[in-house]
Amino acid sequence: MTKPTDASDQPPYLRIVAAVRRRIIDGELAPGDRVPSTRQMAREWGVALATATKALTTLRLEGLVETRPRTGTVVAGTTPGTPRRRHSTPAQASEPELTLDRIVRTAIEIVDAEGMSALSMRGVAARLGVAAMSIYRYAPSKDDLVLLVADAAFGEETYPADAPDGWRPRVELGARTLWTLYRKHPWLAQLNSLNRPLLVPNLLVHGEWMLDALDGHGLDPTRLFDIHVLIYSHVQGLAVHLEWEAHAEAATGQSEDQWMDSRAPALQKLAESGRFPTFAKVIGAFDDGYDLRLDVLFEFGLKALLDGLTPLIEGQEAVA
Missing domain, CATH: 1.10.357.10 (Tetracycline Repressor, domain 2)
Known part of the structure; x- marks a missing residue:
């Protein structure tokens, strides 16, 4: 039997993950409830933003949390004690098709909520529910993804066809x-x-x-x-x-x-x-x-x- 690891021996990000996981299991945070943002985690646990980002990413990869448009990061519909439903082939076919626009929009949501340091190919894939390698078919590297994200953001405001005089x-x-x-x-x-x-x-x-x-x-x-x-x-x-x-x-x-x-x-x-x-x-x-x-x-x-x-x-x- 493996000896339990003392919480004080864990990296700070894993202590945050364990604390948030416990809140979810205990029902303190129910499915759909917002979880602390990276900035809130940094304040609550006294850690750097990068550490908080790593904790939130870990929670997302574990399937405990998910990001919803215009809502933020929330508790996912399942918890570790609940069997996760496997999608059948018809259900997969009914989900939105993976496109470059979906990837970029998801990446912008991540950066808006958690900062540029939180952006990763794996993180975007996790939010979209696809394999990480799927993202690379559209953006060969993170640097390419950053350029796509910046281009999309700068394109959100345009100018009138009739320019003002002067x-x-x-x-x-x-x-x-x-x-x-x-x-x-x-x-x-x-x-x-x-x-x-x-x-x-x-x-x-x-x-x-x-x-x-x-x-x-x-x-x-x-x-x-x-x-x-x-x-x-x-x-x-x-x-x-x-x-x-x-x-x-x-x-x-x-x-x-x-x-x-x-x-x-x-x-x-x-x-x-x-x-x-x-x-x-x-x-x-x-x-x-x-x-x-x-x-x-x-x-x-x-x-x-x-x-x-x-x-x-x-x-x-x-x-x-």
């Missing part, structure tokens, strides 16, 4: 459209760097819209593209903080406000040190502290950026 309204529409996408899928901003851009068609749709809005004002190609990159970097540069904050909240178990409150003594010590008089004067003028609002900063920064670029763009002679 370069500025068109640029504003392009910037706000990208911001909407990053707000919807915060992980998108983490995938694309200025030096190594994603070469996917649907991201280029947004780039084409911006370039076309700026074209025709006498700007040489380098200056025109510089302006395009500058505007894009404003949008993406703020958007990266959306996902960073989500990770930080999961890792620390504190909201942004709670984290700042916990560091109030350190902040006060810096302000009272006398080394940073302007900093002390500015933060001392806030009645309730500084409220960092990314949406407000996005609009404020966009206006300031375009105000500064207007003389450069409109000061050139238009190209016939």
Whole structure:
């Protein structure tokens, strides 16, 4: 008889799996109930997001949980003590056909709920109820799957056939459209760097819209593209903080406000040190502290950026 393993000897992810499994077996979590997300697991058990992701993936591979569209990860319809029904051939034939679109949509659901670190070929296959090798017929590698996922996400917002009059309204529409996408899928901003851009068609749709809005004002190609990159970097540069904050909240178990409150003594010590008089004067003028609002900063920064670029763009002679 094998000697039972002490729970303290188990890797952290297996302890989480055992705890959630016990909740399911005991009926604390019934079929259809939502299970803790990776961020909730990270807070509850004090582990890294990667560890929580591994635990949730293990639960999914064991058949204990499943992901449902617009619901999230829930307890599956069976538990370890319940015989799992094998589908007959007719039932298999009635299930939705495996397609690239289903694979990509499932992958987006995973990343939206659990972050890019949770994405794997095996995990997508498990959610779809197919063999892992089936996914490779559509996406040869995880890198290919990431590109497909990013392309699909960038394609969720499009532009009107009738463009607004004037370069500025068109640029504003392009910037706000990208911001909407990053707000919807915060992980998108983490995938694309200025030096190594994603070469996917649907991201280029947004780039084409911006370039076309700026074209025709006498700007040489380098200056025109510089302006395009500058505007894009404003949008993406703020958007990266959306996902960073989500990770930080999961890792620390504190909201942004709670984290700042916990560091109030350190902040006060810096302000009272006398080394940073302007900093002390500015933060001392806030009645309730500084409220960092990314949406407000996005609009404020966009206006300031375009105000500064207007003389450069409109000061050139238009190209016939």
